[in-house]
Amino acid sequence: MIPKVGVQEGKEPLFYNESHHAWREEVRKFVSKEIVPYVDEWEEAGEFPRDLYKKAAEVGLMGMGYDEKYGGTKEGIDIFHGIVTSEEFAQGCGGVSASLMSHNISIPLIQALGTEEQKEKFIPPVIKGEKIAALAMTEPSGGSDVAGLKTRAVRKDDHFIVNGSKMFITSGMRADTYVVGVRTGSEGASGISILVIEKDTPGFTQTPLKKMGWLSSDTAALYFDDCKVPIENLIGGENSGWIGVMSNFSQERLGMAAGMNAYSQICIDEAVSWARERKTFGNPLINNQVIKHKLVEMNRCVRASKAWTELLSWRVMNGESPIADLAMLKVQASKTMELCAREAMQILGGAGYLRGNSGPARVERIYREVRVNAIGGGSEEIMYDLASRQLGYKA
Ligand SMILES: Cc1cc2nc3c(=O)[nH]c(=O)nc-3n(C[C@H](O)[C@H](O)[C@H](O)COP(=O)(O)OP(=O)(O)OC[C@H]3O[C@@H](n4cnc5c(N)ncnc54)[C@H](O)[C@@H]3O)c2cc1C
Structure with a gap:
């Protein structure tokens, strides 16, 4: 059962409604059936089968947020559907989602600036999963x-x-x-x-x-x-x-932040479950204060990052363009992911260092994927620069 974040009985849902919960179920089903069982093999092979694009298209993943007339689904879709997608992909995808979803950093430019003819020519084959x-x-x-x-x-x-x-x-x-x-x-x-x-x-x-x-x-x-x-x-x-x-940066940074938050949460979950089971000096690892503090510190950072991601998603959805905040959020999320990956690896000890099925594979992979998140889509340094310009920090 997936917890329905932000929903309290008798109250209006905060950020997430039934449509987001239903979409989360849908993406989770897709990821756990079509990707998780094969992801280690694909990561070792350095590629995944091309027919995954068509499978993703069939459940509506390729067309999310694109105009209906080009085969997409725009009606009733908002930024939080994208947040949910990024979070669910983070559950087990490794590099798969980066390539599978590369149209989301390219096709929006055609949708925003293209002529009718160009949109009709280039967008539908991608949304159908026939072209990349x-x-x-x-x-x-x-x-x-x-x-x-x-x-x-x-x-x-x-x-x-x-x-x-x-x-x-x-x-x-x-x-x-x-x-x-x-x-x-x-x-x-x-x-x-x-x-x-x-x-x-x-x-x-x-x-x-x-x-x-x-x-x-x-x-x-x-x-x-x-x-x-x-x-x-x-x-x-x-x-x-x-x-x-420039047009797609807000959505890209929110999506990346949501993914990074989810990766950070996986690091916490895997570290907690390992620390409960692993005994050192005759005691479960989790009983050591130093370990508890590490786990709380990871939680503190992830919770702040998630809350900020949701708040900024809501502001962008409501027509604002909080450029400095989005730049700082991306740094917040990548530094949180870096901290969580580091601490989880440390708690897992040697087991964390093992690749694929031999160990708690997701933390090892996430540790290797920290850097691309801190560099791609606007590096940390460039995000600081952008935020400082927006905040008017000069003499
Ligand atoms: C796996 C992967 C996938 C990618 N996919 C794509 C893609 O699909 N399409 C695409 O177009 N690009 C893609 N990129 C490129 C990515 O966007 C760039 O790596 C990123 O923009 C940084 O550029 P660079 O690597 O050339 O670093 P540089 O621009 O050379 O910067 C090097 C370092 O210096 C820092 N730096 C730069 N300028 C300053 C400054 N003024 N002050 C302080 N520090 C500074 C940077 O933050 C960085 O740490 C991808 C990158 C990776 C690693």
């Missing part, structure tokens, strides 16, 4: 300074000729539809455009990258060598791509 979508912004020269991207697209008749490269791209090998940030104008944010580059475009190649975590997630470097991209694939106006880049 990726976002390609980061470059080998750096990802934090997105406005400094260098990949160049030069207009020639009815095409752009694209030259440059991208780095660390999730779904980079397997995607069919790449939403790519390119420079069409001068330096800085005002010279950026968004192009959709399709997999089979001549001159487009990819190389897979090996990572410390998200092992089953596909990550690649992309190369564009005189790629001829039709002007019909320009999303939004020429040199107007920056607004699209």
